[in-house]
Amino acid sequence: MGKSSDSFENAKRYIPGGVNTSLRSFGYPLTFTRAEGSKIWDADGVEYIDYHCAFGPIILGHCHPKVNKRVFETLASLDIIGAGTTEQEAKLAEKICYNIPSAEKVLFCNSGAEATYSALRLARAVTDRNEIIKFQGCYHGWHDSLLMNVISGASKIGKKDPLSAGMLQDAIDKTHVATFNNLEEVEKIIRERKGKIAAIILEPIPHNIGCVLPKREFLQGLRELTEREGIVLIFDEVITGFRHSLGGYQKICGVTPDITTLGKAIANGYPLAAICGREDFMNRFNTAGGDVFFAGTFNAHPLSTTAGIATVEELESGEVHERIFELGNVMRKGMQEICDQLGITAYAAGFGSVFVTYFMSPPVENYTDLLKNDGDTFVKYRRKMVEKGVFVLPMNLKRNHIAASHTKQDIQRTLECARESLTELVNANKVKVGPAVK
Numbered sequence: 300m301g302k303s304s305d306s307f308e309n310a311k312r313y314i315p316g317g318v319n320t321s322l323r324s325f326g327y328p329l330t331f332t333r334a335e336g337s338k339i340w341d342a343d344g345v346e347y348i349d350y351h352c353a354f355g356p357i358i359l360g361h362c363h364p365k366v367n368k369r370v371f372e373t374l375a376s377l378d379i380i381g382a383g384t385t386e387q388e389a390k391l392a393e394k395i396c397y398n399i400p401s402a403e404k405v406l407f408c409n410s411g412a413e414a415t416y417s418a419l420r421l422a423r424a425v426t427d428r429n430e431i432i433k434f435q436g437c438y439h440g441w442h443d444s445l446l447m448n449v450i451s452g453a454s455k456i457g458k459k460d461p462l463s464a465g466m467l468q469d470a471i472d473k474t475h476v477a478t479f480n481n482l483e484e485v486e487k488i489i490r491e492r493k494g495k496i497a498a499i500i501l502e503p504i505p506h507n508i509g510c511v512l513p514k515r516e517f518l519q520g521l522r523e524l525t526e527r528e529g530i531v532l533i534f535d536e537v538i539t540g541f542r543h544s545l546g547g548y549q550k551i552c553g554v555t556p557d558i559t560t561l562g563k564a565i566a567n568g569y570p571l572a573a574i575c576g577r578e579d580f581m582n583r584f585n586t587a588g589g590d591v592f593f594a595g596t597f598n599a600h601p602l603s604t605t606a607g608i609a610t611v612e613e614l615e616s617g618e619v620h621e622r623i624f625e626l627g628n629v630m631r632k633g634m635q636e637i638c639d640q641l642g643i644t645a646y647a648a649g650f651g652s653v654f655v656t657y658f659m660s661p662p663v664e665n666y667t668d669l670l671k672n673d674g675d676t677f678v679k680y681r682r683k684m685v686e687k688g689v690f691v692l693p694m695n696l697k698r699n700h701i702a703a704s705h706t707k708q709d710i711q712r713t714l715e716c717a718r719e720s721l722t723e724l725v726n727a728n729k730v731k732v733g734p735a736v737k
């Protein structure tokens with residue numbers, strides 16, 4: 300027992316499970332007290348190189364001095380008024396509309412789940428339809444219409460797999476789940492539910508199961524299909540937005556959705572999310588004659604929007620993306636080499652600054668392919684990494700993030716720890732060895 304676990308036990312007396320988000324509980328009773336750059340420290344002073352990055356918001360690095368300086372400046376003169384607007388929200392909205400191809404207008408809220416909730420409500424309003432298509436493996440937040448079929452057991456594939464008790468059955472019934480990268484399956488659902496589908500929502504790269512890359516023709520096909528059928532296409536870029544490019548993944552793939560949801564890396568760790576898209580759709584919110592309700596006491600909080608402006612300004616030169624993409628490549632290449640040398644069947648996947656090592660052979664085109672991943676090894680390996688001071692969340696299929704504050708030395712140290720951890724697992728016969736993955 301140390302301070303870290305004592306504090307965690309204390310938290311459990313007042314907070315269910317001691318955590319304020321289900322997935323923050325991962326088997327270790329850790330209390331964190333400090334974060335700076337690429338590192339985090341627990342209450343016993345143990346240092347970790349952090350690749351969890353709070354599930355993705357940290358893109359520049361923890362407690363980034365330039366972001367914090369700007370936030371402190373705003374804090375000295377403005378907290379929250381709750382009427383009219385602020386210069387900060389207008390400035391950040393302008394930057395988002397400039398950068399994100401689909402963004403003609405934007406609204407701010409506090410979490411990705413609020414953004415996807417509003418996106419669905421808007422889609423229902425503009426289409427006068429009620430049903431939704433989502434994809435197995437994608438996560439879009441905690442609300443009833445979308446909290447289903449993320450990391451499902453094999454027996455649940457092809458069936459509804461709600462993630463919580465207490466969800467409205469009607470919401471579950473009105474959401475259809477399709478296989479990622481499978482356009483025919485989407486077409487079939489649309490044929491069967493002719494005139495009933497309001498929206499198709501997807502993570503353009505399903506990072507909630509690591510990294511499954513979309514086929515270009517799949518995204519293009521969804522765009523054509525939705526245009527033809529009068530369905531709203533929603534890209535949930537809560538993870539990919541800002542992390543992969545200032546314009547989101549839509550800028551990279553060249554497919555422009557009707558509506559985009561943003562969050563996480565937008566403000567380098569301050570609570571901020573957004574919904575943006577076509578002006579004619581977005582004007583259904585708030586404007587005179589607009590009929591779709593959008594509200595939140597803390598929406599567009601000046602501290603968060605200031606952090607958003609400072610973060611976007613840091614990303615504008617392109618140097619941050621160049622750096623984190625390069626470090627991502629070094630990490631993936633290094634991981635693959637280590638696994639190949641040790642004879643472990645593994646696939647170092649990822650995109651840009653996101654990396655994940657699956658214990659299986661490629662290809663990975665959808666969630667069903669990932670059922671081949673050896674989840675037991677995945678978690679055991681990550682536990683060893685955490686014990687060696689590299690914080691990669693020890694949960695099956697979870698991705699890792701590189702921030703601009705990570706150094707080449709951090710990456711080298713991480714690869715050394717990976718080699719040690721995997722060697723220990725091989726020596727203890729805890730990992731399947733097989734032919735090298737080509």
Ligand SMILES: Cc1ncc(COP(=O)(O)O)c(C=O)c1O
Nearest residue numbers: 410411412438439440535537538
């Ligand atoms: C793609 C995606 N959309 C939406 C959400 C929900 O965001 P939040 O946790 O900020 O509500 C998440 C959270 O992980 C996410 O990964």
